[in-house]
Amino acid sequence: MTMMMHENKVLIMNIKNIVIILFIISISCIGCVEYNESKTIQSTPPESYEAPTSTPTARPTLTETQTKIITIEEILDDYRQNHVYMSDNIFDCDNMAQDVWNIFKAKGINSKLVLGNVDHFGPLTLDDCNHVWLLVEVLPNEWLAVETTGGFVVYKEDNDKYYEGYYFSNPKNYxxxxxxxxxxxxxxxxxxxxxxxxxxxxxxxxxxxxxxxxxxxxxxxxxxxxxxxxxxxxxxxxxxxxxxxxxx
Structure with a gap:
């Protein structure tokens, strides 16, 4: 009897040990699976993207005329800020036109002086003239009026009187x-x-x-x-x- 009880105790203890071992093994296996899955997720390469097939739109190229007009306007702006000839509150238009002509000449820009009247209608005579400005050659035989006193360009559609008058190729002749x-x-x-x-x-x-x-x-x-x-x-x-x- 005593012998049987002892054997039963041993059996029960063995069963408990087996259960504990199986529990530990199961926990260890779960941890490994979770770890491995975690490792697998982290090691997955990022989603790839296709390179764009279209190239970026290039900035528009300025024409020769546009580039020259920008240069003209920069010269006018600089001159306007640094040179003002006045006498009795009246701009000395012909001296200003001659100054700007010389600046254009130094930069290789062809221009000519114009003597006229931008507000006059009808045939123009010398007695009608009261103002001097420039015509600047932006392309061969294509001219743009430049108001040197006011410091701006004038297109023909805005005031065609700027394209009429008496012309002088240089300040000396004027x-x-x-x-x-x-x-x-x-x-x-x-x-x-x-x-x-x-x-x-x-x-x-x-x-x-x-x-x-x-x-x-x-x-x-x-x-x-x-x-x-x-x-x-x-x-x-x-x-x-x-x-x-x-x-x-």
Whole structure:
């Protein structure tokens, strides 16, 4: 009896040990599976993406004209900020135009001075002119008006008067024209005064008697000679002006 009880106890203990061992093994197996699955998940390579088949859109290329206009506007802006000629609150437009012409020339940009009137309608004469600006060659024989006093470009569709006037290829020719025109204005006025004086003498001479005419004859001849000299002088100046205006 005692022997059987002892054997039963041993059997029960063995069973308990087996259960404990199986439990430990099962726990160990579960941990390994979870660990392995975790490792598998972490080692999975990231999802791949296909490279785009279309190339990015390139920035638009500026045309030669657009590039030159940008350069022109930059020059105008710089000049406007650093040069202002004024006299009695009036911009000195012709000096400003000549300055900018020289800047363009230094940068290899072709331009010409224009004398005109941007508000005038009808045939333009020299007496109508009151302003000076530039025409700049942006392409061969294609010109863009540049308002050098205001510091901006003017397209023909905005004001076509900027594309009309008297043209000068360089400041030297323009200054020569200005000097000649001042001379012409003075010479013509002097001629007109002499002409009026001569006509008065003619009237007096025609109404005078014989003896008075003898006395007036000398003065009349001198005045007539002066009139011819003054007419020839202003006519020669006018020819020079017309030549400059024709060839710029």
């Amino acid at each position: 200054r020569e024209f200005v000097d000649l025109y001042e001379d012409y204005t003075y010479q013509y006025a002097d001629y007109k005064n002499e002409w009026e004086y001569y006509n008065q003498l003619v009237k007096i001479y025609n109404n005078a008697n014989y003896y008075e005419q003898i006395q007036l004859k000398g003065a009349l001849d001198v005045t007539k000679n002066n009139l011819e000299i003054k007419e020839r002088r202003f006519s020669e100046t006018l020819i020079k002006i017309e030549t400059i205006l024709e060839y710029g």
